[in-house]
Amino acid sequence: MLDVPILPSHPSSHGRRRPRSPIQRSTTKYFAVFNLHRWIPLLGLLLIAGPVEAGSTDDLIKVLHHGDCRSCQLTDADLVHADLRDADLRDARLQRANLGEAQLDGADLRRANLSFTSLRGASLRGANLEGSLLYGTDLRFADLSGAKLSPNALEKAHWQGASGISKGIQSHAALHNAGVEATQAGRLSDAEQLFSAAILRSPKEPLSWVARGITRSEQAKDDLAAQDFGYAASLFEQKGAFDWAEQLNQAANSISTRRFQQAKQTSGSGVGNQLLEGTISGLRMLAPLAAKALIPLGLGL
Numbered sequence: 001m002l003d004v005p006i007l008p009s010h011p012s013s014h015g016r017r018r019p020r021s022p023i024q025r026s027t028t029k030y031f032a033v034f035n036l037h038r039w040i041p042l043l044g045l046l047l048i049a050g051p052v053e054a055g056s057t058d059d060l061i062k063v064l065h066h067g068d069c070r071s072c073q074l075t076d077a078d079l080v081h082a083d084l085r086d087a088d089l090r091d092a093r094l095q096r097a098n099l100g101e102a103q104l105d106g107a108d109l110r111r112a113n114l115s116f117t118s119l120r121g122a123s124l125r126g127a128n129l130e131g132s133l134l135y136g137t138d139l140r141f142a143d144l145s146g147a148k149l150s151p152n153a154l155e156k157a158h159w160q161g162a163s164g165i166s167k168g169i170q171s172h173a174a175l176h177n178a179g180v181e182a183t184q185a186g187r188l189s190d191a192e193q194l195f196s197a198a199i200l201r202s203p204k205e206p207l208s209w210v211a212r213g214i215t216r217s218e219q220a221k222d223d224l225a226a227q228d229f230g231y232a233a234s235l236f237e238q239k240g241a242f243d244w245a246e247q248l249n250q251a252a253n254s255i256s257t258r259r260f261q262q263a264k265q266t267s268g269s270g271v272g273n274q275l276l277e278g279t280i281s282g283l284r285m286l287a288p289l290a291a292k293a294l295i296p297l298g299l300g301l
Contacts, residue, residue, distance in 0.1 A: 063084065082099065092113070097114075119138060172208070
């Protein structure tokens with residue numbers, strides 16, 4: 001016989017009792033046991049903790065205690081100030097890891113994936129980085145004295161302020177793009193030097209001459225800027241780009257005579273800035289070329 005609970009009578013029921021079916025009673029008990037509110041704190045803890053990768057943890061312990069961890073999985077690892085001198089990190093996966101100011105002198109990082117890894121201020125003296133992936137890698141202010149790098153390895157890395165970079169490692173594009181970055185940051189003197197280095201690597205690339213001319217005009221180096229624009233014009237003529245050549249020659253002539261103009265110019269508003277803004281009527285047509293010269297190479301623009 002089923003154990004049917006006795007419900008309190010209702011005035012409209014005339015004393016009759018309405019029994020609850022077994023299914024209804026079972027359902028009520030089910031929801032009473034699995035109360036969602038009881039599980040919310042535990043769910044929160046699970047969400048905060050996230051999945052734990054035992055392999056990554058083991059590799060992190062291994063590299064910190066033994067220094068050798070070939071093919072280790074160290075993605076997103078926090079290795080700030082870590083002492084990894086002479087460590088074997090060949091083929092290691094170090095994407096987005098933080099190795100800021102780490103000691104990596106003599107470390108073997110061949111074929112390591114260092115995409116978007118921070119090596120800012122790290123010591124990499126004598127380290128071997130041949131074949132490593134340095135896409136978006138932060139090498140600013142790092143010491144690369146004696147480090148081995150593949151040709152053009154720094155083309156897509158950030159290396160401004162790094163020391164000890166061997167000659168020939170930096171490609172023309174890497175030097176030009178570093179000059180663009182320095183120009184955008186307002187470091188015109190540094191930008192001029194970087195564009196000069198890019199020109200030494202590839203003297204037949206007219207955009208680097210244009211870019212250096214812009215930075216020089218911003219520093220009121222009128223004669224030098226005019227020479228850069230004039231030489232860039234000759235390079236464009238050799239390429240058959242006669243419209244660009246004519247506009248650059250006009251720019252060179254205008255810069256040469258600028259000092260004799262009586263119009264008052266505001267400080268910090270050189271010809272390069274005015275070219276980009278298109279405010280000088282005689283040089284307005286050069287604005288697209290100036291903008292093109294100050295866009296990082298390799299973007300298909």
